[in-house]
Amino acid sequence: MIRYDALDALPVRDALPALADALEGHGTAVLVAPPGTGKTTLVPLALAGLVGGAPARRVVVAEPRRIAARAAARRMAWLLGEEAGQSVGYTVRGERVVGRHTRVEVVTTGVLLQRLQRDQELGGVDVVVLDECHERHLDADTAAAFLWDVREALRPELRLVAASATTDAQGWAGLLGGAPVVEARGASYPVETVWAPPARAVRPPHGMRVDPALLAHVASVVRRALAERAGDVLCFLPGVGEIARVAGQLGGLGDVDVLQVHGRAPAAVQDAVLAPGARRRVVLATAVAESSLTVPGVRVVVDSGLAREPRVDHARGLSALATVRASQASGRQRAGRAGREAPGVVYRCWAEAEDGRLPRFPAPEIKVADLAAFALQAACWGDPDASSLALLDPPPAGAMAAARDLLTAIGAIDPTGRATARGARLARLGLHPRLGRALLDGSAEVGPERAAEVVALLSEEAPREYGDDLAAALRSARRGGDAYSARWRAEVRRLRGVAGETGGRVSGAQGAAGTGGGPGTESGPGAEGGARAGGGAGSKGVAGETAGPASGARGVAGAKGGPGAEGRSVQGPSRHAREGGDEHAVGLVVALAFPERVARLDGGSYLMVSGTRAEVREGSALRLAPWLAVAVADRPVGRGHARVQGAVVVDEGVARRAAGALLDAREEVLWAGGDVVARWVERLGAVELGVRVIRDADAGAVREALLDGLRQEGLGALRWTEPAVGLRQRLAFVRAHVGEPWPDVSDAALYARVDEWLEPELGRARRRADLARIDAGAALGRLLPWASGEAGRLDELAPERITVPSGSRVRVDYGDPARPVLSVKLQEMFGLQESPRLAGVPVVVQLLSPAGRPAAVTADLASFWREGYRGVRAELRGRYPKHPWPEDPATAEPTRHTNARLRR
Incomplete structure (x- = not known):
């Protein structure tokens, strides 16, 4: 039985006629509705004709997060007096609850993208609602661009609604062809603001790090709120680790339940949070609770003022989630949670004077995230450089170039940027392209089961107690009975299935360009508490929700791994791989995902193939292993080297196999250590595998090395007698006051004319000692203007x-x-x-x-x-x-x- 009383209480109902008119007349609309108005629940039901008497339509609602998609579908089903899967269903990664008569389907934006790639016309769908557009997740921006293409070129009758609580309404309206903007009045109650900054200064966030003093202060503010106000408390924190730490500091609250909600929380916990509690509750949440979800009973919000956004460390090629100050828009969203059902209060853990200095909106994910998955989406869509896509913000050129380097190296795109058949297969896996490559090629090497196990391990940050040794972490996941293990097993099943669906033979590139990336997150800034630092935070999976590890901004120049490069057709795992055990399987698959992060012990640290140096923590089982395949790394505050957070021991054979496109052997003549060094070098990227001294190096190469030495150390490497120094000074004086034809004898000019004055002495030199024997004065004499006869005037002029x-x-x-x-x-x-x-x-x-x-x-x-x-x-x-x-x-x-x- 339809719950009309609950439906009638939703203020957005007053905006439904205007929304219907906009869609009827224009086909697109931007709906701006504050939290709690019913835009996520009533609007889809009305558009589908399930309430209100409109014609029957099939509506797809895209949400940025799984927890929001499930909650929205269940809420709509409850309003209809049904169970999810009847008139209203949902599809998220690894879970589909949809029936024959489903008219409203709630999906994640990643799932929507996957469907668009399979069926660009979205056959059978009449309306698409993109919810929570203000969060500017990359998948949502991409889906909006693709849908506009579909409407313009294929299905002008497809109706599009961009819905948000706080957004750039005019920007979205322009993007959707001048769509009408429909605004709904708010339903929220007044919310009082209490400014509660720490008594003492705390260190600002850096990378993933949050000052423990701030977390202790947040816990104290929660206790204060419980004492001063009635109702449940919703506390916003940036990530899972911070939630766990604050939960630990809230012990002894008596009859108050402390719940932790994030995208990786067990479904039972998520359901418990979204249902009224029998006792008073403190809900510690990441940004998943900012919008879409109504947590019943909340009258108080405690806001730490922090969020997580993706960032790329271009200098080291490491990408990660970073802790940042939450935007003013996020602050308004969070505060609004306290006024959904009654007047409330928000305790803000910063000073009022700081509020005006906060950014107005979160950074659009397309500007700060790894773009490998986006670039593959665009290539599969037929727009490799994304220049024709209707996007609010264009993708940064550097990030797109790095993404294309990666996709080329793994054979996902051809030299023109078009998606290859392999790229199309990767796009269907619901993984970041790196992990997709590891699943496909790893299945051929170690078998589909083990490859799926390792890729599932890399797809989501494992609990900290699993440690930094990924082989040991795999064993922990297999025998574990925790929530992570359950999700891991479900993902293994999914990956095993999708890997089988993509076809038998696997042929592909063995190298990868670009750097970065560890475990990803379900969505963008702040999502799911953040990946372990170094992980690809940002773009979700190519065709699903979960972001794989990110590729960084630095491509590996000269990688030979174009389509099919270093490839071979194989059927089934090799005997060596099958007999290698877990360590070998984990190592190979990790190395296939991150070939440029294969690292060799070099002194007290590890040198990655990319050139980045990294250190392993004291006491780790990984320490002093000759070779590692690194999946996750971050950069600690004040440290020049990266820090390994997740890796596995490998051998040189695995390194060569996985990063083969970066293998290079050549004669190398260079200036190093103050002299000419001639050697034959075999390298895996920046890692030297073998060196042999060359006795009779090419004369031209030696000459170039000597010139480089002169540039590095200056012309002082030559023999400068007192008369030689005097001659150079006299020539500089005449040049300054007479000009031509007297020569410029500055360092730069002498380097530029080295062929005129330093030959043939330079051509005969082979090492530094030979340079020191060259009389610079005699050589400089060649630059005097002899041809014009002016040279004889030097003693007159100077x-x-x-x-x-x-x-x-x-x-x-x-x-x-x-x-x-x-x-x-x-x-x-x-x-x-x-x-x-x-x-x-x-x-x-x-x-x-x-x-x-x-x-x-x-x-x-x-x-x-x-x-x-x-x-x-x-x-x-x-x-x-x-x-x-x-x-x-x-x-x-x-x-x-x-x-x-x-x-x-």
């Missing part, structure tokens, strides 16, 4: 020495090209009226005392004789009485001698 009035020939210092300097004893310049000039530039005269110390500096001798000499004479005459100190130096006789010698 002589090494000039004759002073005393008859001495004094060296000129050209160290500063702007002004040459002449250092000479003052008495030797008597009688000279004007300062010397070179190339038209007055020489700076540094007049020295009889002891050779500077007494005065001038570029205008006449002025000095008139004004400056008197003071110098008064100061020095008494100190050096044997030297002449005439009253009129401009007319006095210059001399190198003392008065005593002059008298003799």
Whole structure:
């Protein structure tokens, strides 16, 4: 029996006529309805004609999360007085509850994408509702773009509704061809805000880390809220780990139940949260409870102010979920949970002054997430660069390039970017392309059962107590009786089935470009408490919900793993693989998923094939293993190296097999360690496998290495005698004041003209010692303008020495090209009226005392004789009485001698 009283209480009913008119007239609409209005439940029922008398239609509702999809379907079925699977059903990864008479089906956006790839026309579907658009999950943005394509090109009668509580309504309206915007009034009750910042400063979040002091403060605010207010408490935290820690600090609450809700929570717990409780409850939740779900009995919200969003560490090629400050829009959504059923209160664990500095909206996932799954979706759709897709934000070029590198290397796309048959198979697996590749190729190597087991292990973060050794974690999952093990077994069954559906023979690339990624999450920012750091947070699976590990922004240049590269057709696992045991199977499948994360022990740390260095924690069973295949890694605060969070011991054979496209062997001549090094090197990416010294290296390669050495260490590696240094300085002076045809002798110019002045000496050199024997001065002489005849004027324009009035020939210092300097004893310049000039530039005269110390500096001798000499004479005459100190130096006789010698 339909519960009309509950339906009539939903405020969105007043907006239904306008929504129906919009869809009838335009075919698309943007529905903006605050939380609690019934947009997720009443609107689909009305559009399907199950209530309200509209024509019967088949409606698909897309939700970003499994828990929301199941809850929405069950709520709609309850409103109709039915069980889920009758008029209303749902489909999520690994679970389908739909009957013959189902008219409303709630699916995750990942499932919707999979259906669109199988049937672009969505045959039999009349209306699609994209719920919670404001969250800007990548799958939802992609589904909206695909659906608009379908409506424009194939099915103009298909009706589309973008529904959200808080969103860029005009942006979505423009995206859907100028769709009308329909707004519903809110049903929420007033919510009081209590600002509850920590008494002492806490460290800001970094990576996955949250300051324990903040979590302790959140627990104390929950206790305060229980004491001050009535009703259940809903507390928002960024991830599963933080939920567990706060739950541990809430012990001893007496008759209060503490529930933990996230996408990985057991179904029984999720159901319990969504049903009224017999006792007072504290519900600790991730962002899954921000929207779509109504938790009955909640009158109080405690908001930690944190969320999880995907990020990519471009420098290290590691992608992960990062803890960030929640946006203002998320804060409003969270606060609204307290006012669904009655007036409520929100305790915000930050200062009111900080609120205005928070971002307005969460970062769109397309801007920050790994885009490998998105790029494969676009390629399978027929738009490889996604340039024609109707997207609110275009995908970043760098992230798309990295995604294409990965897809090319695993044979998912061809050189033009079009999806291959292998790519289409990968898209049907409901996995990130990396894990799809590992499942397909791993099945051929170790058998479908073991491959499915390992890929299921990589698809979701295992409990921390399983440890960082993935082979041991697999054994724990097999024998475990916890909720994770149950989900793992269900996923193994699913993967075994989809792997079989994709066909028998597997042929594909053995390498992968790009880096990153560990276990993914069901959805984007903040979803499911976040993957273990280093995991691909962000885009969900290609055709399902679960994001596989992310590929990072760095592609591995030159990877040879295009379509079919390093491939071979195989039927069934090899004998070696079957006999290798769990360690071998886990290692091979992990390495197939993350070939650039295969790592070899190098000193005290591990060097990955990608070039990233990583460390294994003290006490780990993985420590000191010669080789590892790393699935999950993060970067600790203040550390230059990554930290291994999940890996398995492998051998060099597995490394070579899995990352074969990155295997390279070549002659290498380079400048290293201060000299020319010539060797034959076999490399797996950045990891050197073998080195052999070459005695007779190619002369051209040696020359290039020597030039590189000169660039690194400077031209000082040559032999610079005093005359050579002087010549270079003289040439620099003439170049500065005369210009052409005098040569530029700066480092950059000399490097550019090395063929003109350093040959043939450079061609004969083989090592650093040979460079040190090259006379730089003689070589520089080749650059003088001999052809024009100007070379002979060098001594005129910039002589090494000039004759002073005393008859001495004094060296000129050209160290500063702007002004040459002449250092000479003052008495030797008597009688000279004007300062010397070179190339038209007055020489700076540094007049020295009889002891050779500077007494005065001038570029205008006449002025000095008139004004400056008197003071110098008064100061020095008494100190050096044997030297002449005439009253009129401009007319006095210059001399190198003392008065005593002059008298003799």
